[in-house]
Amino acid sequence: MSEDPVQKPENAVTAAILVIGDEVLSGRTQDVHVSHMATELGKMGIAVKEARIIADDRDAIVDAVNHCRASYTYVLTTGGIGPTHDDITSEAIAAAFDVPYEFQPQAKALLEDYYKDQDFNEGRQRMAKMPRGAELIDNPVSVAPGFQMDNVFVMAGVPSIARAMLQSVLARLDGGAVLLSRSVSSRATEGQIAAPLRAIQDKFPGLMLGSYPYYRNKGFGLSVVIRGTDVAQLDLAVAEVEAMFRALGQEPERDEI
C-alpha cells in the first residue's frame, strides 16, 4: 500500500448557502435547500463550507452576505425576493454591496410583459428592483428572476423555483476536483471502531473518514463515509474499513450513495 498522501487541492472551490426566511427559523418550514444544493454543488467539486439560516432582517442579511462572499468562492442565497413587504433580500444585498437598489431594466421589461393584462402594481414592481449591476438568473417557473452580483447568486425561496434557478446558476460556476464518496455500514458501535478507524484515517491523510451512527427500526448501526478525489486510494481505504468491521465480527455492507 502506498503511504503517499493524496493532496487536497490547493485552490479548493468553496461555497456558502444562505437560507433567508423567518418561516424556517420559526420551525414552521423545514429547510430543503441545503441538502439539495450541497449535493448538486458537490457533484461539481464545489465544497459547501457552511450554511446559515437567517431571518428576514436587513442587518442579518448584510452581515452574512459580506462575511461569506469574502470567505468563499461562491455564495448562494434563497428566499426573500418576492413582492411583499417582508421580501427584503434584494434591498439588503444592495446594501451589502453598497450600490443603489433600483429597477433592473431587463427584469422590468420581463415583468411588464408578463403582467401586461394585469395590474403591474407596486408589489410586482418590487420584483424588478435589484442592486445596480445585477445580472439576471432565469425563472422558468414564474418569470420573476433571481440575480447574480459578483460571486453571490440570489434565488427564490419556493423550492420548485429555487431548483429551476439552481440549474442556471450551476452552469455559471467553475467546479473543482470532484470529491467522491464511499459508505460502508455495519452493526458495530462507534466505541469499537474508534481506534482502528483513526489508524485508517492516519494511513490515508488525503481522504476524509467520518463515522455516522444511526438509529433505525432495527436498532443502532453506523456508516463510515470515506471521501476523496482519488479513486484508487478510496478503494484501498474501503477495503481496510471492511476488514476492520470483519475483525469485529460484523459483516459490512457497501451503501449506495
Next chain:
Amino acid sequence: MSEDPVQKPENAVTAAILVIGDEVLSGRTQDVHVSHMATELGKMGIAVKEARIIADDRDAIVDAVNHCRASYTYVLTTGGIGPTHDDITSEAIAAAFDVPYEFQPQAKALLEDYYKDQDFNEGRQRMAKMPRGAELIDNPVSVAPGFQMDNVFVMAGVPSIARAMLQSVLARLDGGAVLLSRSVSSRATEGQIAAPLRAIQDKFPGLMLGSYPYYRNKGFGLSVVIRGTDVAQLDLAVAEVEAMFRALGQEPERDEI
C-alpha cells in the same frame, strides 16, 4: 380598532442553533434538528435568531460558538460528541471557552459503569472528556451525556438522542413571552396582496406578518402567517387578512399550525 402598537418585549429571549457535521454540509444527511428545536424553543417564547450548519472543523466551531454565545441568550449545538476521531465538538468548545479539555468526573463514572463488562477503550473514554466546568445533560437513550457550558448546550447529532437531550435542556431554560401564530391561506398571489398586506402590517406594528407562497399538487397558493404575543391583536389582524382575501374574490382558509 385600537391603533396602539403591541410592544415587542424589550428583553427578548433568543437562541442560535449550531448543527455540526460534515455529513449535513455534504448533502448526504438532511438536517432535522433546526425545525424541531426551533418549534420547541418557540413554544417557550425563545426566538431562534439564526441557525448554522458548520463543518467538523475546530476553527469553524470555535468561531461560531464564540460569536453566538456573545450574541444570543442561548446556544444549542448538535453533533460531534461521539467516540471517533471526527468527533471534535467537545474539544473545540473547550478551546472556545479557553479552558482545559479533560475527564468530567460524573461522565467518566457513568461510562465506566456502562462499559464495565466491555472494553472502556480510548474512543469510549473520549465521550467522558469535556471542557472543565461542564455540567452534564442526561442521555436516556445511550448513556454518553451531553453537557452545558454557561449558555451553551452541547447535544448529540443522532436525532433520537438529540430529541431526548433537548427535553432536559428545555427544563433549564428561562422562556420569554410566547409568540403565538395564526396562518391564513388562499389561492391569491403575492403580487395581489402586497399593498394591502403592507397596510395591515403598518396597522399592527407589534405583530409580524409574513407571506409564504407555496406550490403543491393543485397549483400555487400562499399562506399569510401572523405572529405576536397578544391574542386580541392577532385575532383582529386575522380578520383583516381574511377580509383582504375576500376582497380579491378568494375564500381564505385558516391553517392548523
